[in-house]
Amino acid sequence: MSELLRVRHLTTSFMTGAGLARAVDDVSLTLLEGETLGMVGESGCGKTVTALSLLRLVDRPGHIAHESVIEYQGKDLMQMSPAQLRQIRGAEIAMIFQEPTASLNPVLTVGAQVDEAVRAHRSVSRADARARTVELFELVGIPDPAKRVNEYPHQLSGGMQQRAMIAMALSCNPRILIADEPTTALDVTIQAQILELLVELKQRLGMAMILITHDLGIVAGVADRVAVMYGGQIVEQANTDALFRQPAHPYTSALLRAVPRLDQPATRLATIPGAVPPATAWPPACRFHPRCPQTMDHCKSEMPGLTETGPAHLTRCWLAEEQHRRDA
Amino acid sequence: MVRFVARRLLQGVAVVFLVATLAFILFRLAPGDPFTRMGDASSASQEFKAQARRNLGLDQPLHTQYFRYIANLARGDLGMSFSEQRPVLRAIADRVPATVVLAAAALLIDFLLGIFIGAAQGSRAGSKADDLLSVLTLTLYSVPVFWLGLMLMLVFAHNVGLLDLLPATGSKTTGVYEYLTPLGQLTDRIRHLILPAVALGLVGAAGTARYQRAAMLDVIRQDFIRTARAKGLRERSVLLGHALRNSLLPIITLFGLSFPILLSGTVLVETVFAWPGLGKFVVDAIFARDYNVVTGAVIISACMVVLGNLLADLLYRAVDPRVRGVV
Numbered sequence: 001m002s003e004l005l006r007v008r009h010l011t012t013s014f015m016t017g018a019g020l021a022r023a024v025d026d027v028s029l030t031l032l033e034g035e036t037l038g039m040v041g042e043s044g045c046g047k048t049v050t051a052l053s054l055l056r057l058v059d060r061p062g063h064i065a066h067e068s069v070i071e072y073q074g075k076d077l078m079q080m081s082p083a084q085l086r087q088i089r090g091a092e093i094a095m096i097f098q099e100p101t102a103s104l105n106p107v108l109t110v111g112a113q114v115d116e117a118v119r120a121h122r123s124v125s126r127a128d129a130r131a132r133t134v135e136l137f138e139l140v141g142i143p144d145p146a147k148r149v150n151e152y153p154h155q156l157s158g159g160m161q162q163r164a165m166i167a168m169a170l171s172c173n174p175r176i177l178i179a180d181e182p183t184t185a186l187d188v189t190i191q192a193q194i195l196e197l198l199v200e201l202k203q204r205l206g207m208a209m210i211l212i213t214h215d216l217g218i219v220a221g222v223a224d225r226v227a228v229m230y231g232g233q234i235v236e237q238a239n240t241d242a243l244f245r246q247p248a249h250p251y252t253s254a255l256l257r258a259v260p261r262l263d264q265p266a267t268r269l270a271t272i273p274g275a276v277p278p279a280t281a282w283p284p285a286c287r288f289h290p291r292c293p294q295t296m297d298h299c300k301s302e303m304p305g306l307t308e309t310g311p312a313h314l315t316r317c318w319l320a321e322e323q324h325r326r327d328a
Numbered sequence: 329m330v331r332f333v334a335r336r337l338l339q340g341v342a343v344v345f346l347v348a349t350l351a352f353i354l355f356r357l358a359p360g361d362p363f364t365r366m367g368d369a370s371s372a373s374q375e376f377k378a379q380a381r382r383n384l385g386l387d388q389p390l391h392t393q394y395f396r397y398i399a400n401l402a403r404g405d406l407g408m409s410f411s412e413q414r415p416v417l418r419a420i421a422d423r424v425p426a427t428v429v430l431a432a433a434a435l436l437i438d439f440l441l442g443i444f445i446g447a448a449q450g451s452r453a454g455s456k457a458d459d460l461l462s463v464l465t466l467t468l469y470s471v472p473v474f475w476l477g478l479m480l481m482l483v484f485a486h487n488v489g490l491l492d493l494l495p496a497t498g499s500k501t502t503g504v505y506e507y508l509t510p511l512g513q514l515t516d517r518i519r520h521l522i523l524p525a526v527a528l529g530l531v532g533a534a535g536t537a538r539y540q541r542a543a544m545l546d547v548i549r550q551d552f553i554r555t556a557r558a559k560g561l562r563e564r565s566v567l568l569g570h571a572l573r574n575s576l577l578p579i580i581t582l583f584g585l586s587f588p589i590l591l592s593g594t595v596l597v598e599t600v601f602a603w604p605g606l607g608k609f610v611v612d613a614i615f616a617r618d619y620n621v622v623t624g625a626v627i628i629s630a631c632m633v634v635l636g637n638l639l640a641d642l643l644y645r646a647v648d649p650r651v652r653g654v655v
Contacts, residue, residue: 057557059549060454082563090560102551105570107648116569117559152649168559 004208005031005072011065012053021279023049025232036209038223040216044276046232047212051180055089091121094169098181100161104153110164111149117171136167159190180212216259220244228252231287238313248309248320251288294319340634347630348401351623352394407620416624426499427605431590433521437529438536446540451567453545468534473593477527477600495520497602524601528593539582543575577648584640587633
């Protein structure tokens with residue numbers, strides 16, 4: 001499989017009243033054709049800003065550092081003019097967001113909003129765009145699509161709204177779908193339906209997908225590879241099986257312990273002490289060291305690099321690096 | 329839709345009657361009547377004044393006057409103007425068109441300019457142009473309407489102005505107007521309208537721009553704007569198609585609320601520019617204690633405010649699908 005997206009040294013910072021917040025700090029990742037990359041981490045770890053940065057959708061006062069590279073099929077989005085960028089947005093790389101209710105314009109019909117996406121990239125008549133929209137609504141499982149296209153977002157349930165967002169994202173057959181917590185705002189029963197729909201459509205349309213979530217259960221079931229984020233950095237990246245079976249970073253292990261399980265006797269759920277520090281005050285050296293149960297002196301003085309700790313398995317941890325060296 | 333309008337009109341009638349009652353009480357509470365003028369002990373004899381009061385029913389007890397007044401009002405009769413010796417309704421009807429034209433022109437300037445400036449500022453918040461326009465609009469908003477009117481005169485008006493471009497007072501050129509072609513008459517009226525309408529509209533536009541800027545800033549931060557950008561729309565489509573329309577919702581409320589302020593503004597501007605409208609007529613009537621004219625004008629203003637608010641509500645329903653079927 002060939003590389004579709006290649007991100008190198010992505011750094012996005014925000015000038016805030018409390019100082020410079022490096023929300024995304026030197027993130028590098030690769031997305032292969034047709035694969036699903038899961039991105040997990042706690043709230044505030046930089047997942048969403050990473051996703052928005054990929055399409056350069058970060059609003060002021062956010063700023064993507066110039067040395068960042070976002071290559072889509074060999075072309076660097078960072079070097080593109082606004083007009084060139086528009087041809088990528090929605091057409092090649094599409095995105096769906098966490099809150100469908102807030103992500104749809106309340107004063108336009110859902111159909112009109114999907115028509116607009118179609119017409120932004122294809123010179124088709126209004127009628128043809130509408131026909132495509134009805135077809136898309138059917139594809140994403142909205143019942144009675146010909147009628148629903150004329151309804152306003154507030155007339156649709158949360159699940160239906162998210163289906164409409166998915167229809168909008170798929171309107172121009174994108175190669176990459178970025179889904180930022182697509183099920184978080186929905187009822188539990190609807191969550192499963194939307195997730196199934198995404199997986200099915202991804203396979204049917206042969207897209208690659210970046211699925212951002214804080215739910216490890218979702219990632220385990222859907223993703224081919226997983227990137228774990230902490231403090232604006234990727235701290236571990238591996239194939240899903242390897243990550244779940246042999247997590248190398250103490251943070252990943254702690255996250256996995258914090259997942260409630262039905263197949264084991266009920267015990268008190270493990271938590272990670274402390275909270276994610278604010279992006280304006282990342283701890284020096286290893287960002288996880290204040291919360292890490294296995295902190296060593298070295299962790300407090302020098303930042304570990306993202307190094308190979310197994311086959312296609314990258315970890316940003318001194319301990320994991322040491323163990324890997326000992327095993328080898 | 330029809331039921332909504334009917335219900336609102338019915339509410340409007342109730343409002344107008346309440347306003348009429350309040351106006352009646354307020355003006356009767358003020359000391360004096362049409363025949364007492366401050367420091368005026370001469371002209372007419374006491375007998376003549378008493379006779380005149382009897383003729384106009386002013387000698388009757390207040391509640392009798394009130395019920396007669398309301399009964400007449402229900403029939404559309406606003407009574408006689410004491411000073412003009414003719415029905416108030418006719419006297420007002422003569423002046424309403426001039427005020428409506430002035431108010432409509434001012435509203436147009438107010439909202440078109442205000443929305444344009446505010447939206448432009450909101451979409452470039454923090455830029456130098458935004459800062460400059462903020463200073464400009466705030467200054468303009470702090471200026472009294474009548475002062476702005478006088479300053480405009482000093483710059484643009486014939487005879488007194490630096491530039492000598494436009495007529496300073498009235499709504500048409502006296503003595504010449506009748507001899508103009510229809511097109512010439514229209515041009516003459518528009519030339520007379522410009523200064524008063526600009527004076528009134530500009531101050532309103534400054535306020536509207538402040539609201540529009542805030543509304544635009546608020547909308548631009550919403551998630552659906554990000555969605556619009558994410559689907560690859562041009563920035564112009566994002567701003568005009570998605571941001572502007574949503575940002576108009578609070579402005580429509582402002583539009584409905586601006587009617588009473590605008591009407592009180594016309595009183596000042598009409599006085600400054602000698603504009604033959606309702607405002608100037610009412611000011612004169614207040615000094616003459618011409619009760620029926622004042623209450624009549626208040627009632628007509630109440631009707632305009634009620635209709636203005638109805639218009640605002642209808643606009644709201646047109647722009648925001650969420651309120652359809654709710655109110």
